[in-house]
Amino acid sequence: MSRPEIEVRGLHKSFGDNEVLRGIDLEIGQGEVVCVIGPSGSGKSTLLRCVNLLEEPTKGQVFVGGTEVTDPDVDIDAVRRRIGMVFQQFNLFPHLNVTENLTLPQRRVLGRDKETAARVAAENLARVGLSEKADAYPSSLSGGQQQRVAIARALAMGPEVMLFDEPTSALDPELVGDVLAVMRRLAREGMTMMVVTHEMTFAREVADRVVFMDGGVIVEDGSPDRVIGDPQHERTRHFLSRLLDPAMAEVEEETSDQVGKSEP
Amino acid sequence: MTDTDTALQPKRKGLTRRQKRGLSRGVQYAVFAAAVIAFAVTADWGRLQNQFAQADIAKQMFPDVITLALKNTVLYTLSGFVVGLVLGMVIALMRLSSVGPYRWLAGVYIEIFRGLPALLIFIFVGVAVPLAFPGTEIPGGTYGKVALALGLVSAAYMAETIRAGIQAVPKGQMEAARSLGFSPAKAMVSIIIPQAFRIILPPLTNELVLLFKDSSLVLFLGVTLEERELSKFGRDLASTTANSTPILVAGLCYLLVTIPLSFVVRRMESKAQEAIR
Numbered sequence A: 001m002s003r004p005e006i007e008v009r010g011l012h013k014s015f016g017d018n019e020v021l022r023g024i025d026l027e028i029g030q031g032e033v034v035c036v037i038g039p040s041g042s043g044k045s046t047l048l049r050c051v052n053l054l055e056e057p058t059k060g061q062v063f064v065g066g067t068e069v070t071d072p073d074v075d076i077d078a079v080r081r082r083i084g085m086v087f088q089q090f091n092l093f094p095h096l097n098v099t100e101n102l103t104l105p106q107r108r109v110l111g112r113d114k115e116t117a118a119r120v121a122a123e124n125l126a127r128v129g130l131s132e133k134a135d136a137y138p139s140s141l142s143g144g145q146q147q148r149v150a151i152a153r154a155l156a157m158g159p160e161v162m163l164f165d166e167p168t169s170a171l172d173p174e175l176v177g178d179v180l181a182v183m184r185r186l187a188r189e190g191m192t193m194m195v196v197t198h199e200m201t202f203a204r205e206v207a208d209r210v211v212f213m214d215g216g217v218i219v220e221d222g223s224p225d226r227v228i229g230d231p232q233h234e235r236t237r238h239f240l241s242r243l244l245d246p247a248m249a250e251v252e253e254e255t256s257d258q259v260g261k262s263e264p
Numbered sequence B: 001m002t003d004t005d006t007a008l009q010p011k012r013k014g015l016t017r018r019q020k021r022g023l024s025r026g027v028q029y030a031v032f033a034a035a036v037i038a039f040a041v042t043a044d045w046g047r048l049q050n051q052f053a054q055a056d057i058a059k060q061m062f063p064d065v066i067t068l069a070l071k072n073t074v075l076y077t078l079s080g081f082v083v084g085l086v087l088g089m090v091i092a093l094m095r096l097s098s099v100g101p102y103r104w105l106a107g108v109y110i111e112i113f114r115g116l117p118a119l120l121i122f123i124f125v126g127v128a129v130p131l132a133f134p135g136t137e138i139p140g141g142t143y144g145k146v147a148l149a150l151g152l153v154s155a156a157y158m159a160e161t162i163r164a165g166i167q168a169v170p171k172g173q174m175e176a177a178r179s180l181g182f183s184p185a186k187a188m189v190s191i192i193i194p195q196a197f198r199i200i201l202p203p204l205t206n207e208l209v210l211l212f213k214d215s216s217l218v219l220f221l222g223v224t225l226e227e228r229e230l231s232k233f234g235r236d237l238a239s240t241t242a243n244s245t246p247i248l249v250a251g252l253c254y255l256l257v258t259i260p261l262s263f264v265v266r267r268m269e270s271k272a273q274e275a276i277r
Ligand SMILES: Nc1ncnc2c1ncn2[C@@H]1O[C@H](COP(=O)(O)OP(=O)(O)OP(=O)(O)O)[C@@H](O)[C@H]1O
Pocket: A015, A018, A020, A038, A039, A040, A041, A042, A043, A044, A045, A046, A047
């Protein structure tokens, strides 16, 4: 196997006294889809944000496509062009229409000319099934449509890797499917993807690997069948049972709090 | 606290709440009307008209009051606004900078210039600057001086407004831009500042109205006949004609601009309110 597309070595991250990541090692191969699951506050978003250096790691190294992201001398803007990121809150640019949301970054960051940028934008809007919304403003779109535009915006930059941070968590349930369908298709096309999600069906069907995080460490890492279907660790089992049967949560709230929370 | 409230309370003698409210409103109107009538009756309208509304004097002001005085007022205001905006933007960005000394310098500027009367700043520009830099001329003559003075006056206020606008843009916007590969400066220019300006357009327009009025302070710089603006023009004519009609006309010229501007601001504010909903 060639070099992993994403490689995380001994990653630590603290916010003040709060150590959120306590030594993460993770490799994601080219074209691999890895879903990251875990309880709230376990550091999933922080891990994802360390991969494109939206958060500065306290210790450890991150490589993307063989380039060390954590090298102090690295051109971080150049690295980020190769890493697409999709946020829970979409973060479309509200003062620009859909097409401009896709063309402005291409023109300002990649220096593409107007025609090329427009062509690439149209291609990627078609890819997420939103060609007819090209002239709409984000505020007039549904959450699901906004998220698909956000995915298209990231794709228009031609990334080698895509990071998704709970892309469907802010959506009404009936809109989740459209976004997942786009991501499924992206996975089939061979995109390297790291997805923080609570969508277990998606993880089971699409992911090559599932990583379970708790308390700032990776507790379990393996195929979906193993991690979701036959978890080896008590913490994983506990988390999954609460996810599948939220009613259980209330009964066990107290114990899980003691396990999960170590901060004052 | 209206009808349902009253309905719940045990029946009392006398007025209901609604009747009381009606009565109090009636008293307010009556007092207001009485004040207006008292003013109208006691004022000496004949003398007022004589002093402030002489048609032939008013006529003789035209077209200069528009082509010269109003034009200069607008020119001074706009040039001051542009200088203030540029300076204010620089100071706002310094205030938000991660570099300590920049933040500190910007803070000092804002505190000093926000606390000084505009008049003092005009005198400062007119007197202190030529003294401090002998031999150098502020480019643009009087226009340059006014632009500088009004710019200094407004920059502190605008810096605070712009900073607030930038901070009102959700953090996710900067993160999205950075994750697409924008440098911090590029993200600021193409993503954050355009959104900030939409937020602060109403307060900026208000500042324009304030500057419009402050431009009258130019008379403390000493201006030539051609450089007079509305206030100076009106005053000069008032003293040569020994009549105050020019003051009234000049005042109306100010309102001609400020009232529509205020109207535009209110429109923008209600639009912004709608957009939030
Ligand atoms: N910018 C920050 N400053 C301080 N603390 C932070 C910051 N970002 C995250 N944290 C803390 O780090 C911990 C982990 O946060 P993180 O967002 O990574 O968790 P998560 O696994 O993504 O949780 P969730 O499922 O709720 O999104 C939390 O305790 C949070 O309070």
